[in-house]
Structure formats: structure tokens, C-alpha cells
Amino acid sequence: MMERWTNCLFRSTLHRVMPTGKERYSMALFLDPNPDCIVECLKSCCSDSSPPRFPPIRSGDHLRERINVAYSSSS
Structure with missing residues (x-):
């Protein structure tokens, strides 16, 4: 999320x-904002x-997206 907040100034x-x-x-x-917090x-x-390089997104949606990418099958 820091990457989204800072427009890639601070990268993961x-x-x-x-x-x-x-x-x-x-x-x-790990510290996460409220799931309804808008990250922009x-x-x-x-x-x-x-x-801005990324559109605004709710914190909870962003976290779910990152988890899905990390644990999805690469097949």
C-alpha cells in the first residue's frame, strides 16, 4: 500500500x-488500515x-488482491 500512497516513491x-x-x-x-479506507x-x-500511477482502491480490496496474487497457481 505504501507504493500506492507514494506513487512508487517507496516500493515494496x-x-x-x-x-x-x-x-x-x-x-x-503488519499494520493495515481499516478495510474501508480508500488508498490513493x-x-x-x-x-x-x-x-497517480494507480487508481484509488479500498484497503480491504487491495489486501485481497495481493493475497490472491501471492497464493494463486501459476499453471
């Missing part, structure tokens, strides 16, 4: 853990020369 990073041979602990923290480009991240 790849999430991968490389083995180090040492014991390691990881903790994920912030005014400070767009201009006439850089219009």
Missing part, C-alpha cells in the same frame, strides 16, 4: 532470509508531470 522490498549458520529470530509486524496517491507524491 523482496522479503527473503539468507541462511547465516547462526540461530536467528524474526518477527513480522498522496497529494505530495503526484503532480502534473507525475500523475
